[in-house]
Amino acid sequence: MSDARTAVLAFIDDVWGPTPALSDDDDLFDVLGITGDDAGDFMQAFVDRFEVDATTWRWYFHHGEEGWSIGGLFYTPIHRRFGRIPITPAVLAEAVRSRRWPIVYPDHTLPARRWDIVINQTLAATSLIGLAAWAWWRFAA
Template identity: 40%
Template sequence: MNGPERTDILAFIEARCGRRLTLSQEADVLAALDADGDTATAFMDSFAAAFGVDLTGYEPRFHHRDAASILRPGWPFAPPHLFGVRLPVAVSTLAQAAQSGRWPVIYPVLTVAPSRQWLNVPLILIGLPVLAAAGIAVLRVL
């Protein structure tokens, strides 16, 4: 094989993050580094720059979540991964990408269901007064 090897990828990760991955952590680098959102994107961008990898085919939503945002529905709880699927980014995948110069993973074609977040507004507007009325009724009975 020509190009960077597994040891080169591990040296890059150690230089970038300041720690050595265990053998089990090598199976999922982003999870081992606890990288989501901007941290994971920055890691993948620096990997691509260091090894000359074209990340055009890389789909971050399959590998990590977006960063937490107060404006995101459900905050502070992280949303589930897309379709409940999270594909690990292994050291072997990074080595394959570095050797070929492009992202090697082929993703399934999945269509995203339309968001139902708008349902939260009527539920809150109707649910809170009903809950308050029930609470007042219980307090009057006691």
């Protein structure tokens, strides 16, 4: 077992807790159930611990967003627009060895506007305005 792989496995145990035996090709986020903010925190801890240049990291190729999105019923969320690329112990070990993010992403274009988020924000604002109107009508009128 290489020093980089040993360091990666020790890091996973430190950050995520005891894990089952992992092979080099296991999809860590799938096996460990890491997604959303937890995935971002995991990767930030990895980058900080091993001083990896992750400026080319693109989260939406690797995991979904936090929570459930009503807007996602009408417009495809960004993480579902592109093919999923697994994060494996081998990928992390390569990042440790080279000190840079090793994945080269396919050509892609991000949408100019996240309509799924716009819908969520509109629904939230409408709900708050409705609640405020009801409270005013019920208690102030």
